[in-house]
Amino acid sequence: MLRSHFLNMVILSVLVSIFFAFLTQNDRRERLKVMGILFLSMVVLSLLIAYAMFPFPLNTAR
Amino acid sequence: MSSGGVSAVMSCVLAWLLPGAGHFYLGKRRRAAVFFSVVLATFLLGILNGGHAYLADRQQPLTYLGTLANIAVGPLEFLSRRATYHRLVYALPADENSPEAQVLLTAMRDKVKVVTDEYGTTYLLTAGLMNMLLILDAFDIAVGRKS
Numbered sequence: 001m002l003r004s005h006f007l008n009m010v011i012l013s014v015l016v017s018i019f020f021a022f023l024t025q026n027d028r029r030e031r032l033k034v035m036g037i038l039f040l041s042m043v044v045l046s047l048l049i050a051y052a053m054f055p056f057p058l059n060t061a062r
Numbered sequence: 063m064s065s066g067g068v069s070a071v072m073s074c075v076l077a078w079l080l081p082g083a084g085h086f087y088l089g090k091r092r093r094a095a096v097f098f099s100v101v102l103a104t105f106l107l108g109i110l111n112g113g114h115a116y117l118a119d120r121q122q123p124l125t126y127l128g129t130l131a132n133i134a135v136g137p138l139e140f141l142s143r144r145a146t147y148h149r150l151v152y153a154l155p156a157d158e159n160s161p162e163a164q165v166l167l168t169a170m171r172d173k174v175k176v177v178t179d180e181y182g183t184t185y186l187l188t189a190g191l192m193n194m195l196l197i198l199d200a201f202d203i204a205v206g207r208k209s
Contacts, residue, residue, distance in 0.1 A: 001111055001178045008181045011107065012188065019100045019192050022093055023199055026209065 013042040070204035077200040078136045081193050084200030097196055105138055105189035113182025114173035115143040117166060118153040129153075131190035134197070142186055146173050 002008050017038035021031040069088075077084025082098030085091075116128030129152060132139050143150055147169045155163045173179055202208040 001176075002107075002181065003178060005181075008111075012104075012185065015100050015104050016188065016192075018096065022096045022100075023195060 009046055010043060013039050016042065070201050073200040073204045074197050077193070077197040078134070080136060081138075081189075081196060084196060085203070088200060088203050090203065097192075101135070101189050101192050101196070102138075104185050104192065105135055105142075108182045108185030108189060109142055109145060111178040111182030111185060112173060112176035113142065113184070113186040114146045114170055114179060115139065115186065117147075117151065117170065120154075120156060121158075125154075128187065131187045131194070134190040134194040135186075136193060139190070146170065 002011070017035045020038055021035040025031045025034050073084040073087050075084075076087050080098070081101035082094040082096075084094075085097060086094035115132045116125050118129045119125045132142065133152075140150060143152075147166055151166060154166060157163060158167070176182075199208065
């Protein structure tokens with residue numbers, strides 16, 4: 001079992017970016033480009049959203 | 063039905079039965095191998111992380127979408143369903159107080175208690191959604207809309 005949220009996110013991003021690169025492109029260079037863009041977008045955007053959510057409390061039920 | 067139509071239906075059925083098989087049937091062998099590996103890896107990560115399969119529940123319409131996404135991965139899905147409920151069941155009985163519904167809900171709650179259940183369930187749903195796209199892609203290739 002993988003308990004690390006970040007590691008799970010990276011693995012899922014790798015798998016999804018490989019999938020879409022092969023689904024949408026036929027050329028090897030284009031596939032690598034799409035793979036890189038998708039992977040970085042998913043990881044960087046997730047970290048930015050997580051950072052933006054940091055000030056919000058985890059539990060408001062009191 | 064024309065030979066193209068038969069080929070399209072056949073590629074869709076094969077794509078559902080085994081991820082990537084539709085592309086293999088259409089001669090896209092390298093792509094088929096990649097799709098098979100990616101979808102299988104995603105699905106197995108879901109199982110290993112203790113993800114649960116969805117049950118269609120009339121009171122929660124979104125569970126129908128979850129169940130559909132699970133089914134889209136093909137017969138492989140039987141593994142995750144058996145791992146969650148110990149049998150092949152797809153819908154929660156209408157009466158949630160019935161003994162059968164209670165057994166199913168208890169089985170699901172046991173899975174949800176696993177700390178990595180949400181990761182696992184996400185992997186399982188992603189594998190199903192990817193295979194749905196593969197079925198549509200195989201159809202497009204078979205009818206000549208895509209190379």
